[in-house]
Amino acid sequence: MVGLWRALILGSGFEEALEPLEVYRVDTPFGSATTVYRVSLEKLDVLVLPRHGPRHESPPHKVDYRANLWSLKKLGAERILAVNTVGAINPIMKPGDLAVPHDLIDFTKSRAYTFYDSAPVVHIDFTEPYCRELRMLLVESARKLAGKVWDRAVYVCTEGPRFETPAEVRMFRILGGDLVGMTGCPEASLARELGLCYASLCLISNMAAGLQSRVTSEEVAKIASKKRKVILEVLKDALKRMSRDRNCGCGIHKGAEFKV
Numbered sequence: 001m002v003g004l005w006r007a008l009i010l011g012s013g014f015e016e017a018l019e020p021l022e023v024y025r026v027d028t029p030f031g032s033a034t035t036v037y038r039v040s041l042e043k044l045d046v047l048v049l050p051r052h053g054p055r056h057e058s059p060p061h062k063v064d065y066r067a068n069l070w071s072l073k074k075l076g077a078e079r080i081l082a083v084n085t086v087g088a089i090n091p092i093m094k095p096g097d098l099a100v101p102h103d104l105i106d107f108t109k110s111r112a113y114t115f116y117d118s119a120p121v122v123h124i125d126f127t128e129p130y131c132r133e134l135r136m137l138l139v140e141s142a143r144k145l146a147g148k149v150w151d152r153a154v155y156v157c158t159e160g161p162r163f164e165t166p167a168e169v170r171m172f173r174i175l176g177g178d179l180v181g182m183t184g185c186p187e188a189s190l191a192r193e194l195g196l197c198y199a200s201l202c203l204i205s206n207m208a209a210g211l212q213s214r215v216t217s218e219e220v221a222k223i224a225s226k227k228r229k230v231i232l233e234v235l236k237d238a239l240k241r242m243s244r245d246r247n248c249g250c251g252i253h254k255g256a257e258f259k260v
Helices: 065-074 132-145 166-174 187-193 217-241
Strands: 006-010 022-024 036-041 044-050 079-088 103-107 154-158 179-181 197-207
Touching: 006 065, 006 217, 036 217, 044 065, 044 217, 065 187, 079 132, 079 217, 132 197, 132 217, 179 197, 187 197, 197 217
Parallel strands: 006 044, 006 079, 079 197, 103 154, 154 179
Antiparallel strands: 022 036, 036 044, 079 179
16 A cells, blocks of 8 residues: 555554554455554554554464564555563663664464465575664664663563563573563564564563562553653654665565565
């Protein structure tokens, strides 16, 4: 669709701050995707996909990531900014901080990881899991509007829906992880298979297990609600400065040509 090349993938709660101009439901080979909205942000037409569904009905391990990415591609998306809520593994990072990860470690177990389940056998280059151009946009916008952002971080994705154990968190830290969440994979790799640019803005909502007394869903929701406004401002600023011209290579890796 003409003009709908910018897209956002958001967690729960953000849809309340957005006014949909149009609502899409896209049939895919993987079942029906979640609702996709067309909204106007900074006078720009943007596709917005609530990752867990409009009523937060899908837990992280049940999100249909393939259908979600397929739908955005079908509607014309070329560049995607995602928001992920995470816990801090690295003790220098604190609740309320923003981070733009540069790398990831996938510890999920039972998700559909690829569009290439049959011939041809394809192995995408994932040396840079996130688009370098979109990462730079997010870092610059966050510095300007939030005052502080971690511009490099390793995101560890777990299966969920439970939080991690202290022993798991210690292991992730030894492996080089800085952040831990449940929704970053396989979202990033599926975007790459479709030739889409993808980057993540992470909100640190809590210290990971073992780094504070306990982790609760209420604490996560409280921090997310408090930071929602500034996150939207960061996203709007990044979208406004985003160019359709791509010099990042996200769309030319071997395998990044799966047809929708």
